[in-house]
Amino acid sequence: MDLTIAILVTVVGASTPILIAALGELVVERSGVLNLGVEGMMLLGAIAGFVVQFHTGNHFLALICGAAAGMAASLIFGFLTLSLSANQTATGLALTIFGTGFSALAGASYSARPVTLMSPIFPDLAAHPVLRVLFGYSFPAYFAIFMVFAIWFFLKKTRAGLILRAVGENDLSAHSIGYSVIKVRYLAVMFGGAMAGIAGACFPLTLTPQWAEGMTAGRGWIAVALVVFASWRPFRLLGGAYLFGLVMTMELYAKAGGGPLSAIPSELWAALPYIATIVVLVLISLRRDASTNAPACLGKPFMPSN
Amino acid sequence: MTLSRRGFIKVGGAAMTLPLLGGTAFGQAEKLKIGFIYVGSINDNGYNYAHNQGRLYVEENLGDAVETMFVENVPEGPDCERVVRELAQQGCKLIFATSFGFGDSVIKVAPEFPDVAFEHATGYMKADNVGLYNARFYEGRAVCGVIAGHMSKTAKAGYIGSFPIPEVVMGINSFVLAARQVNPEFTITPVYISTWNDPAKEADAARAMIDQGIDIVAQHTDGPAALQVAAERGIVGGFGQGADMSAFAPETQLTAIIDHWGPHYLASAEAVLEGTWVPGDTWEGLKEDVVQIGPYNAKVPADVVTAAEAMRTGQIDGSVHIFTGPINDHTGTERVAAGVTMTDAELLSMDWYVEGVEQPA
Numbered sequence: 001m002d003l004t005i006a007i008l009v010t011v012v013g014a015s016t017p018i019l020i021a022a023l024g025e026l027v028v029e030r031s032g033v034l035n036l037g038v039e040g041m042m043l044l045g046a047i048a049g050f051v052v053q054f055h056t057g058n059h060f061l062a063l064i065c066g067a068a069a070g071m072a073a074s075l076i077f078g079f080l081t082l083s084l085s086a087n088q089t090a091t092g093l094a095l096t097i098f099g100t101g102f103s104a105l106a107g108a109s110y111s112a113r114p115v116t117l118m119s120p121i122f123p124d125l126a127a128h129p130v131l132r133v134l135f136g137y138s139f140p141a142y143f144a145i146f147m148v149f150a151i152w153f154f155l156k157k158t159r160a161g162l163i164l165r166a167v168g169e170n171d172l173s174a175h176s177i178g179y180s181v182i183k184v185r186y187l188a189v190m191f192g193g194a195m196a197g198i199a200g201a202c203f204p205l206t207l208t209p210q211w212a213e214g215m216t217a218g219r220g221w222i223a224v225a226l227v228v229f230a231s232w233r234p235f236r237l238l239g240g241a242y243l244f245g246l247v248m249t250m251e252l253y254a255k256a257g258g259g260p261l262s263a264i265p266s267e268l269w270a271a272l273p274y275i276a277t278i279v280v281l282v283l284i285s286l287r288r289d290a291s292t293n294a295p296a297c298l299g300k301p302f303m304p305s306n
Numbered sequence: 307m308t309l310s311r312r313g314f315i316k317v318g319g320a321a322m323t324l325p326l327l328g329g330t331a332f333g334q335a336e337k338l339k340i341g342f343i344y345v346g347s348i349n350d351n352g353y354n355y356a357h358n359q360g361r362l363y364v365e366e367n368l369g370d371a372v373e374t375m376f377v378e379n380v381p382e383g384p385d386c387e388r389v390v391r392e393l394a395q396q397g398c399k400l401i402f403a404t405s406f407g408f409g410d411s412v413i414k415v416a417p418e419f420p421d422v423a424f425e426h427a428t429g430y431m432k433a434d435n436v437g438l439y440n441a442r443f444y445e446g447r448a449v450c451g452v453i454a455g456h457m458s459k460t461a462k463a464g465y466i467g468s469f470p471i472p473e474v475v476m477g478i479n480s481f482v483l484a485a486r487q488v489n490p491e492f493t494i495t496p497v498y499i500s501t502w503n504d505p506a507k508e509a510d511a512a513r514a515m516i517d518q519g520i521d522i523v524a525q526h527t528d529g530p531a532a533l534q535v536a537a538e539r540g541i542v543g544g545f546g547q548g549a550d551m552s553a554f555a556p557e558t559q560l561t562a563i564i565d566h567w568g569p570h571y572l573a574s575a576e577a578v579l580e581g582t583w584v585p586g587d588t589w590e591g592l593k594e595d596v597v598q599i600g601p602y603n604a605k606v607p608a609d610v611v612t613a614a615e616a617m618r619t620g621q622i623d624g625s626v627h628i629f630t631g632p633i634n635d636h637t638g639t640e641r642v643a644a645g646v647t648m649t650d651a652e653l654l655s656m657d658w659y660v661e662g663v664e665q666p667a
Contacts, residue, residue: 006517010510104347111349114534114554208509208531210554213347217504252507252514255497256464258664266498 005133007253012141015245017042017202017216019144021223022230022237023151024195029227030155031188032168032297036092037077039220040099041070041193042200047103049201050115050211059118063140063201070197071190073099078189082182085301096220104213115209140202145238147195152234164188168295171302181302196220222273229277231284231293247272338400338579340364340571341393342376343386345405346503352528352548353502354378356565357404357427359549363568364575372575382407387415394419400578402571403427412436423583425574428473430654432585439570442591443473444480444653445621446563447524448628449599450545451484452617453560454522455492456610457542458485464515465496466508466525466532472656474526480628481524482662484617495520495664505531516541530554543603550600561614562600569595589650593622629653634661 021038028035048069053062077095080086118138120126125135155161166174167184175181203215222244230236251269254261340361348358361374375398377389386408393401394415400423403412409429416424416436424436432438454463465481467474478496485492497511508527512535515523523544525532530551536544537555546552546562570590577583590596599618602611620626631642636659642648648656659665 003517006513010513010517014506014510108347108349111347111351111355112553114530117538203506208505209534210505210530212351212503212505212529212531213349214503215505217501217506219506248507249510249514252497252499252511253518256495256511256515256520257518258495266500270500 002129003253003257005130007249008133009136010253011242011245011249012137013207014249015241016137016141016144016206017199018219018223018226018244019238019241020140020147020202021196021199021220022226022241023144023147023234024192024199025223026227026230026232026234026237027151027155027164027195028188028192029298030168030232030295031164031185032171032295032300032302033081033185033189034088034092034299035074035077035095035189035192036089036224037073037095037099038192038196038223039216039218040096040103041073041196042203042216042220043099043103043214044073045070045197045200046203046215047107047110047200047211048197050107050110050204053115053205054110054113057116059205060139062205063198066197066201067194068197070195070200071193074189074193074196077193078186081301082185082189085303088299088301100214107211107213110211113211115204117209118205138206140198140206143198148234148238155234165295168297171297171300172304175302175304181304185302196223199223225274225277228294229280232295233293243276244273247276337373338368338371338575339396339398340372340374340575341396341398341401342374343380343389343393343401343403343405343408344376344378345380345382345407346378346528348376348378350503350528351530351551353565354404354528356548357402357567360567360571364571367568367572368575368579371579380405380408384411387411390415390424391418394422399423400575400583401425402574403429423574423578423585425586432587435585437574437585438587439574440589441565441567441596442589443563443565443597444476444628445591446597446599447477447480448484448621448626449614449617450524450561450563451481452488452614453545453602453606453610454481454524455485455488456613457560457606458489458492458522459542460519460521461489461491461493462520463492463494463522463524464512464520465494466511466515466523466527467496467498468502468527469500470496470498470657472654475659476653476656477526478663479656479660483628483633483660486662488613493662493664496659499527502528505529508532509535512536513539533559543605546600552600552603557603557605559600560603560606564598564600566596566598591621592618593624635659636661636663636665 025038045066049062049066052065080091081088120136120138122135125131163179164184167181171181226240230240342361344354346354348354365374380386380389390411402425404427406428409426409431412424412426413431416433426438428440429438465478482494499507499511508531512523512532516539521542523532523536525547533544533551533555537558543558543560546559548565550562552559627647629648631646632644633642635641
């Protein structure tokens with residue numbers, strides 16, 4: 001029982017940044033834009049969050065600055081792909097490479113400096129052997145869950161969400177009835193950048209209180225994959241992120257604990273999340289309506305004059 | 307056009323050197339240019355940081371006689387070949403390739419520059435102008451193992467490894483052999499995370515091991531993440547790897563294994579300067595000061611420090627070799643007979659675990 005609780009606590013920690021980044025990317029993609037720069041924006045958020053926390057000691061300010069760094073990077077992406085209609089795939093990849101390099105440069109003099117982790121919101125309950133599974137986390141874990149509901153509500157129940165989805169499904173129609181496609185997409189891209197920045201800042205602030213080059217180690221790509229896995233739906237994304245986190249964490253607990261699970265080769269554990277993604281994609285494709293729910297304009301530049 | 311590109315560079319290079327030759331004719335010795343190639347960032351607090359400290363050590367000791375340059379974050383592959391060639395063309399007469407995976411590139415480029423001395427760290431391919439060097443990190447592991455054997459209350463340690471290569475397996479074995487000399491019940495659980503640098507995964511691996519009863523953590527990855535988790539959870543302690551990591555966990559780092567490449571780099575540079583360099587094949591450790599033990603934490607009791615120091619000095623004077631039999635493997639079968647010491651070749655290809663290692667998947 002104690003071990004189960006301990007595993008779940010670690011799972012929530014590992015899943016939270018992936019969930020936050022994926023939620024941002026989900027909104028971006030629902031507006032019809034594919035931003036593959038999540039990993040780069042996360043790293044920029046991580047170094048910004050680290051530097052601010054190191055100099056001010058204020059964790060919330062660090063999260064906000066992480067968000068700002070991610071948003072600033074997303075504006076570069078937005079300018080290139082939305083204003084100049086550059087290829088989104090290539091620009092997103094470039095953003096990831098830029099973010100990796102720039103964060104390494106900015107962090108070069110911070111490598112031997114530790115910071116402190118964010119404290120749990122409810123310190124008393126966090127010490128409880130059982131209740132800590134629900135109340136033992138710092139702010140980002142609850143923020144992530146809240147955003148799942150908020151984004152679901154926004155997309156399903158609000159007029160602004162309807163406009164965003166319309167822009168993603170049929171940009172020309174949305175344009176013809178008077179909505180500014182570019183403006184809506186800019187806002188979505190900026191939101192995605194801010195979320196990726198917060199997700200990145202979670203690494204030094206909630207997982208491992210240090211800066212290391214490339215410390216997000218590919219989780220931005222998992223976030224991008226999760227959006228497809230979740231077929232662009234917020235609650236499936238919640239389930240998917242925790243499932244990925246569970247598999248990543250179980251690998252470590254199984255190996256550390258011996259027992260039957262430790263007989264599974266580590267290579268297979270590492271492949272499991274991706275095998276799961278492929279299985280889900282196959283299942284989705286086999287459905288009668290064959291709808292993957294992908295936004296119809298995903299990845300296509302908006303050029304009304306053509 | 308019969309002039310090949312390489313021939314052209316040679317002619318051009320010769321023409322450019324002429325004025326330099328005129329300058330040195332007045333007796334000013336030309337500076338020795340030394341190139342270093344790193345697989346990662348010099349700011350990693352670990353392996354690459356330590357190599358770069360070695361470069362600075364050479365500069366400190368030889369001053370104006372040398373000029374050093376380095377290229378960091380060089381991927382193991384074709385890119386490395388290009389970097390090796392560029393350094394040689396820029397006039398480096400001594401080039402250190404500091405990662406295992408650079409071997410192929412060095413062997414390929416070295417024949418093109420017969421007057422350049424190449425040295426490859428942790429590799430196995432020698433040539434007329436390619437030497438090899440390595441460090442006996444396992445000697446440091448043995449010192450850590452003694453401390454762990456004395457201080458662990460659960461007699462269980464966790465060991466975060468990158469990949470199950472001989473270098474890592476040797477370290478795990480050395481650690482547990484030393485710990486079991488103190489406490490025969492001691493066991494160690496290795497967890498391989500398939501990466502050198504993923505701090506969040508290192509931290510989660512440490513959490514997974516601590517949640518299941520270990521109270522000492524050691525790691526063979528590049529960063530201090532595991533130590534920080536050990537501090538956060540308040541377990542007995544852990545060890546710095548590659549460099550002193552006490553800044554990250556002042557209460558928790560019991561001691562550290564410090565890579566100290568400086569003396570080796572200095573010796574090679576002096577040999578090249580004196581014209582006595584020959585391709586070597588060195589594997590140096592505590593005795594040569596290439597592996598160092600960091601300061602002991604204040605919470606390590608005096609008798610444990612004495613025991614750890616005995617292990618350290620014993621390995622320096624040669625009276626102790628941790629891989630001396632009898633050694634059983636993890637299934638209990640005897641692999642090394644009593645009184646027999648494993649050879650370096652056997653160590654460098656070690657692919658089995660000693661008794662006390664909980665066999666990982």
